Amino acid sequence: MANDRMIEIRWHGRGGQGAKTAALLFAEAVLSTGKYVQAFPEYGPERMGAPVQSFNRISEQPITLHCAITEPSFVVVLDPTLMDSVPVVEGLRKDGKVIVNTQFSAKEIAAKLKVSSDKVFVVNASKIAMDTIGLNIPNTPMLGALVKVIGDLDIEGVLKDTRHKLEQKFRHKPQVIDGNLESIKRAYNEVQSEQAVAAKNA
Amino acid sequence: MVQTTTKNGIIVAKTGNEIMAEAMRQIAPDVVAAYPITPATEIVQIFSQFVADGLVPTEFVAVESEHSAMSACIGSSAAGARTMTGTSSQGLALMHEMLYIAAGLRLPIVVALVNRALSSPINIHGDHSDTMGSRDAGWIQIYSENSQEAYDNLIQAIRIAEKAKIPAMVTTDGFIISHCMEVVEKIPDEDVKKFIGEYKPERPLLDYKKPFSVGAIDLQDYYFEHRYQLIDAMEKAKPIVLEVAEDFKKEFNREYGFYEKYKMDDADIAIVVIGSAAGTAKVAVDDIRKKGVKAGLIKLRVFRPFPHKELAQELSNLKAVAVLDRCDSNSGAPAPLYLEVTSALYTHCKSECPKVINYVYGLGGRDIDLHHIAYVYDMLGKIKTGTQIKKVVNYVNLR
Numbered sequence: 001m002a003n004d005r006m007i008e009i010r011w012h013g014r015g016g017q018g019a020k021t022a023a024l025l026f027a028e029a030v031l032s033t034g035k036y037v038q039a040f041p042e043y044g045p046e047r048m049g050a051p052v053q054s055f056n057r058i059s060e061q062p063i064t065l066h067c068a069i070t071e072p073s074f075v076v077v078l079d080p081t082l083m084d085s086v087p088v089v090e091g092l093r094k095d096g097k098v099i100v101n102t103q104f105s106a107k108e109i110a111a112k113l114k115v116s117s118d119k120v121f122v123v124n125a126s127k128i129a130m131d132t133i134g135l136n137i138p139n140t141p142m143l144g145a146l147v148k149v150i151g152d153l154d155i156e157g158v159l160k161d162t163r164h165k166l167e168q169k170f171r172h173k174p175q176v177i178d179g180n181l182e183s184i185k186r187a188y189n190e191v192q193s194e195q196a197v198a199a200k201n202a
Numbered sequence: 203m204v205q206t207t208t209k210n211g212i213i214v215a216k217t218g219n220e221i222m223a224e225a226m227r228q229i230a231p232d233v234v235a236a237y238p239i240t241p242a243t244e245i246v247q248i249f250s251q252f253v254a255d256g257l258v259p260t261e262f263v264a265v266e267s268e269h270s271a272m273s274a275c276i277g278s279s280a281a282g283a284r285t286m287t288g289t290s291s292q293g294l295a296l297m298h299e300m301l302y303i304a305a306g307l308r309l310p311i312v313v314a315l316v317n318r319a320l321s322s323p324i325n326i327h328g329d330h331s332d333t334m335g336s337r338d339a340g341w342i343q344i345y346s347e348n349s350q351e352a353y354d355n356l357i358q359a360i361r362i363a364e365k366a367k368i369p370a371m372v373t374t375d376g377f378i379i380s381h382c383m384e385v386v387e388k389i390p391d392e393d394v395k396k397f398i399g400e401y402k403p404e405r406p407l408l409d410y411k412k413p414f415s416v417g418a419i420d421l422q423d424y425y426f427e428h429r430y431q432l433i434d435a436m437e438k439a440k441p442i443v444l445e446v447a448e449d450f451k452k453e454f455n456r457e458y459g460f461y462e463k464y465k466m467d468d469a470d471i472a473i474v475v476i477g478s479a480a481g482t483a484k485v486a487v488d489d490i491r492k493k494g495v496k497a498g499l500i501k502l503r504v505f506r507p508f509p510h511k512e513l514a515q516e517l518s519n520l521k522a523v524a525v526l527d528r529c530d531s532n533s534g535a536p537a538p539l540y541l542e543v544t545s546a547l548y549t550h551c552k553s554e555c556p557k558v559i560n561y562v563y564g565l566g567g568r569d570i571d572l573h574h575i576a577y578v579y580d581m582l583g584k585i586k587t588g589t590q591i592k593k594v595v596n597y598v599n600l601r
Contacts, residue, residue: 031214035204037383
């Protein structure tokens with residue numbers, strides 16, 4: 001089935017947190033690394049704070065699938081409170097990974113989501129965003145965390161492309177560009193699994 | 203690695219709406235008159251920004267309804283201006299009266315159209331009810347599987363419409379394509395300009411040295427003859443569609459026709475489908491073929507003019523065919539594409555026709571995935587080996 005051929009990603013956020021923007025930015029950044037991409041949001045009732053989803057597909061080959069993603073290889077959770085109300089790991093593939101913006105450990109999140117801890121990666125993207133951008137907008141740092149967890153994407157290429165995109169979007173607010181890029185780098189370096197923690201402590 | 207098909211191709215990641223707006227900027231029509239409607243709003247919104255930023259010299263007319271949008275387009279096109287607009291769903295429905303007038307006056311207006319369900323109940327998502335409701339309005343209809351096709355089709359539609367002197371609509375599936383960012387190969391501005399050429403209307407209303415009437419009353423004496431000219435023009439649009447596709451392939455190395463055949467060479471069962479579901483169905487065909495099933499797919503691109511002879515020829519040697527319709531005709535009879543396909547087969551089949559079954563799917567944006575399509579091929583396999591079709595019209599993913 002198609003699942004074996006490509007990476008499929010599901011973003012969970014709340015209306016206004018930038019789940020859609022993150023998926024679009026991520027797609028453009030991945031295109032710059034030479035892969036085929038799709039990014040699409042799930043459009044439901046649109047209001048601030050409501051649970052929303054967006055999606056990405058990445059492949060070495062042209063992507064012709066245009067159906068929903070129900071068995072993601074990666075799930076990104078922008079808002080940890082969603083774990084109380086939305087089944088964020090639903091359909092996650094056997095070898096799938098979930099990346100959560102949280103201050104808790106991978107072990108604690110794994111227990112909460114009732115999945116094995118080797119599936120879980122955590123990063124405090126909200127804190128990173130506060131430190132680097134000055135606002136709690138965790139979508140850009142989560143891009144960095146996702147690039148790290150996927151593994152075979154070139155972070156330098158992603159940073160370069162994102163800088164280019166942000167320079168176009170924020171040409172009147174250049175101060176936010178460096179902060180956003182710093183947030184991606186920090187999340188890339190700080191995202192961790194339980195295994196990484198165990199290895200460090202050993 | 204993402205590759206271009208020509209050396210000047212430009213690879214970008216764009217949504218269906220973004221790339222249709224981009225195509226419109228490159229086409230640079232003289233006039234765009236439009237009214238916003240989800241999910242087509244972005245097309246004219248982005249385009250109007252291009253106008254505001256001075257990136258395109260188009261006269262942009264913001265009107266108060268789609269009826270007015272099409273009316274303004276008719277006036278502008280009759281005056282001799284290359285004219286475009288964008289709309290969807292209820293917007294197209296509100297234009298309905300004017301669609302026939304545009305066609306009857308033989309005005310080559312081109313519409314970037316995003317397919318969306320019709321009310322009620324209110325639904326903003328993709329299905330083909332809107333354009334299928336306009337299928338006999340005398341407009342050329344070209345459907346797109348993805349953003350690349352939407353872009354290429356819109357550029358080709360300008361030439362097709364202007365040569366055939368019939369208006370044309372180019373569609374994408376609402377949200378599924380209109381809001382999906384994908385990899386698209388753009389053509390440089392100057393190459394688009396060269397491909398579409400300069401518009402030289404035969405009888406512009408603004409040519410005051412040769413005055414004539416437009417929209418005059420035409421009763422029992424000549425109405426029939428004038429309508430026959432439109433009927434004849436639609437027939438004659440067929441070779442024009444193919445000519446333009448041929449030229450497009452020569453210039454930009456991407457192939458188009460009335461339809462796309464996918465793994466049809468040795469197929470004995472096939473699905474006929476329109477739009478984005480064809481992309482998903484291609485993956486389903488690949489999967490099923492691994493099990494030794496000779497499955498094929500025909501994705502119809504041009505619904506008007508309808509290539510009835512050609513399509514019948516493609517299908518006549520098959521054992522079983524499923525026609526997938528993303529709308530229903532609410533008629534107590536099967537859905538529109540099924541009716542066209544079976545009529546084509548009945549008219550042109552020399553010996554035994556394949557068995558044909560109808561599946562209505564995806565109304566209001568309901569998902570159709572690989573499992574659903576695999577199920578349809580499974581049914582075709584059974585029909586091929588003798589299972590009787592008990593119900594002609596069936597429904598995919600209906601609860």
